[in-house]
Amino acid sequence: MYGIVNKAIESLVIESFGETKWHAIKESSGVDVDYFISNEPYDDSITYSLAIAVSEETGLSIADVFTAFGEYWVLKIGKExxxxxxxxxGSNLKDFLLNLPSFHNRIMLIYPKLTxxxxxxxxxxHNSMYVHYLSKRAGLKDFVYGLLQGLGKLYKTPVKLELINDRENGDHHEIFKVSWQ
Ligand code: HEM
Known part of the structure; x- marks a missing residue:
């Protein structure tokens, strides 16, 4: 994934736990990259190794790490x-979600080697929809959960999220039912 993703993990850890913890996490992850460059693609294994090391060094589950990262991605990286x-x-949550299928097309103008x-x-x-998530990558459904939660906060429309389909249960892809008031 592009370096901006790994950099965002770094800044989330530093903001939440401090520089010392980040250095410990980097060390234990075995990732041998001094500085991540935002618009340079890195092997996906780097992102997964960092997430696993964050979990091990903080005691948070991997699911909680990815959920927290999803919220941070929307509320800090995306918004700022x-x-x-x-x-x-979109100017509200519903419109944004309806436009989500084409959202990364624009991002590909900035990051052309995006997967x-x-x-x-x-x-x-009126107040719900199903969001289907299909990916070439595995293990990121909790990231999507956090992203959707972050979008609810961004648009000041708290959401209820239900995982209707799950690749872990043999389904073809994840489906989240997103509801709001
Ligand atoms: C301005 C905001 C956003 C930017 C700049 C952005 C950019 C990116 C980048 C650079 C990646 C890494 C993929 C790669 O390098 O190959 C990525 C992955 C991803 N993005 Fe976004 N994104 C944004 C918002 C969102 C939103 C709002 C969602 C969904 C609600 C989302 C869902 C995902 C998911 C699930 C992945 C993991 C890739 C996969 O599943 O294979 N992103 N995005």
Whole structure:
């Protein structure tokens, strides 16, 4: 994944636990990269190794690490660095989610070697919809959970999330039912 992802893990850890903890995590992850460069692609294994080391060094479960990272990605990285992309994506949660399937097309203009996730939307109701998540990568559903929770906070529309389908249970892809008031 692009370096911006690994850099975001680094800044989340430093903000939450301090520099010393980050150095311990980096050391125990075995990742041998001094500085991540945002627009350079790195092997996915680096991101997974960092997430595992964060879990081991903080005592948080891997699921909690990815959920926290998803929220941070939207509320800090996305909002502060790419606010205009969110504005273009929609002025409220429902519109943003309806536009989510094409969101990473714009991001590919910035990061051309992106391997983006795929999102599909179905079962749209007044205050809920199904968000389908399809990925070439494994193990990131908790990241998506955190991203969706972060979007609810960003748009000041708290969400209820239910995992309807799960690749771990043999389903083809994850489906989240997202509901709000
Ligand atoms: C401005 C905001 C965003 C930026 C700049 C961004 C950028 C990126 C980047 C650089 C990656 C790494 C992929 C790679 O390097 O191949 C990524 C992955 C991903 N993004 Fe985004 N993203 C943004 C917002 C979102 C939102 C709002 C969602 C969903 C609600 C989302 C869902 C994901 C997921 C699930 C992945 C993991 C890739 C996979 O599943 O294979 N992103 N994004």
């Amino acid at each position: 660095k790419y606010g205009s992309l969110f504005e273009a994506g 983006p996730p795929e999102f599909r939307i179905s079962d749209v109701r």
